[in-house]
Amino acid sequence: MWQWHRRFGVAIAVFVVLLSITGILLNHTDSLDLDGINIQNSAILSLYGIEKPVITSFSTSNHWFGQLDQQIYFNESTLPGCNGALVGVVTLTAENLFALVCQNEMLLVSSEGELVERIGDLYQLPTPISGAGACDKLPCLVSENSHFLIDINELSWQQTKPDLYEPIQQASAPNELLTSWQQNYIGQAISLERFILDIHSGRILGSFGVLIMDLSAILLSVLVISGVWLWLKSLSPRR
Amino acid sequence: MSVEEFHQKAFPGQELKWQTLWVGKELRAEIEKIMHRKFPNLRIRYWGEGAKTAWMFEEIGKELPITVGVVVNAGAIEQVQIMEYRESRGGEVRYPFFTSQFSDVRLEQKKSKWQLDKHIDGITGATLSVRALKKVTTLALYCHQHTEFAQLASE
Numbered sequence: 001m002w003q004w005h006r007r008f009g010v011a012i013a014v015f016v017v018l019l020s021i022t023g024i025l026l027n028h029t030d031s032l033d034l035d036g037i038n039i040q041n042s043a044i045l046s047l048y049g050i051e052k053p054v055i056t057s058f059s060t061s062n063h064w065f066g067q068l069d070q071q072i073y074f075n076e077s078t079l080p081g082c083n084g085a086l087v088g089v090v091t092l093t094a095e096n097l098f099a100l101v102c103q104n105e106m107l108l109v110s111s112e113g114e115l116v117e118r119i120g121d122l123y124q125l126p127t128p129i130s131g132a133g134a135c136d137k138l139p140c141l142v143s144e145n146s147h148f149l150i151d152i153n154e155l156s157w158q159q160t161k162p163d164l165y166e167p168i169q170q171a172s173a174p175n176e177l178l179t180s181w182q183q184n185y186i187g188q189a190i191s192l193e194r195f196i197l198d199i200h201s202g203r204i205l206g207s208f209g210v211l212i213m214d215l216s217a218i219l220l221s222v223l224v225i226s227g228v229w230l231w232l233k234s235l236s237p238r239r
Numbered sequence: 240m241s242v243e244e245f246h247q248k249a250f251p252g253q254e255l256k257w258q259t260l261w262v263g264k265e266l267r268a269e270i271e272k273i274m275h276r277k278f279p280n281l282r283i284r285y286w287g288e289g290a291k292t293a294w295m296f297e298e299i300g301k302e303l304p305i306t307v308g309v310v311v312n313a314g315a316i317e318q319v320q321i322m323e324y325r326e327s328r329g330g331e332v333r334y335p336f337f338t339s340q341f342s343d344v345r346l347e348q349k350k351s352k353w354q355l356d357k358h359i360d361g362i363t364g365a366t367l368s369v370r371a372l373k374k375v376t377t378l379a380l381y382c383h384q385h386t387e388f389a390q391l392a393s394e
Binding site: 110114115117118122123124153154155 | 241243257279280282295
């Protein structure tokens with residue numbers, strides 16, 4: 001009996017410690033503000049099937065533009081999604097607008113970050129677009145190896161020579177902004193409270209984890225019973 | 240139907256420049272009421288000449304956007320063209336037997352709600368597409384009212 005009692009004890013030791021620590025933390029959720037802390041660790045997020053998205057970012061006229069999945073960001077604010085990957089951002093100086101050029105669509109955005117217009121197939125925009133920049137200092141885009149000047153007033157896409165094409169290059173946004181975009185994108189998906197609760201219940205490892213925690217709880221009960229029984233048994237001969 | 244074809248149907252033989260209707264706060268609120276959804280754009284493109292305007296909008300029927308061209312003349316619908324229909328069902332809305340119902344339809348306001356002044360017969364199996372078309376035509380009529388071309392007609 002002693003042998004089995006010891007084996008069960010060693011087998012569930014780690015789980016009992018986990019249960020105890022997570023249980024204590026969960027008892028103090030409010031005072032520790034566990035619900036207000038969001039998990040940012042990509043390894044933990046991947047356990048929930050949440051992947052950190054790839055970020056594409058461009059900078060022009062002291063503004064930052066980024067795309068995470070389909071979500072578009074203008075500095076700290078969000079814009080409606082764009083059809084396809086963001087391939088460049090060009091400044092339309094005469095109109096005081098920015099053209100966010102995606103593979104299948106162009107978003108016109110004011111300097112205050114408001115969506116002015118969406119330009120897509122309807123306006124015979126040449127797609128798929130693979131790049132954007134300046135052709136002889138005029139805004140232009142590249143589609144299927146052809147270069148087109150952007151005339152946003154006439155909505156015309158006049159083919160031009162590629163000789164003087166200067167593509168806009170991706171630029172890495174400041175870390176603070178990248179974190180803000182990522183936090184916005186991931187949102188408040190997983191709080192620390194949820195993570196601790198899932199460790200406590202074993203759900204972090206799916207149904208297998210729940211079974212392990214169930215088994216640990218049963219073995220802990222068996223340990224209590226066997227411990228009391230062994231103690232009572234050890235008392236009997238002395239009597 | 241391409242944009243150029245629609246332009247030629249609306250204004251045969253004329254080369255017109257794009258006009259822009261800027262969507263202010265009040266206009267946006269009314270547009271969102273008509274469309275039953277958010278309308279983030281700050282401006283809408285159209286063509287205009289005399290008392291006539293031509294609009295192109297995209298609106299989702301069930302799952303995919305329907306591209307619709309609407310020509311408004313002196314406050315009444317002159318023609319409705321389904322430029323592109325992408326849904327797998329409900330394509331009957333493309334045909335003249337349905338679109339001709341919109342001819343001469345005007346805008347009316349009932350209980351502070353903008354709507355078409357004539358009943359449009361539905362099509363079994365194309366309820367959502369019909370609804371989308373009614374919204375788009377109402378929007379075109381409403382936007383027309385806010386252009387200089389509507390004011391030309393009333394003078």
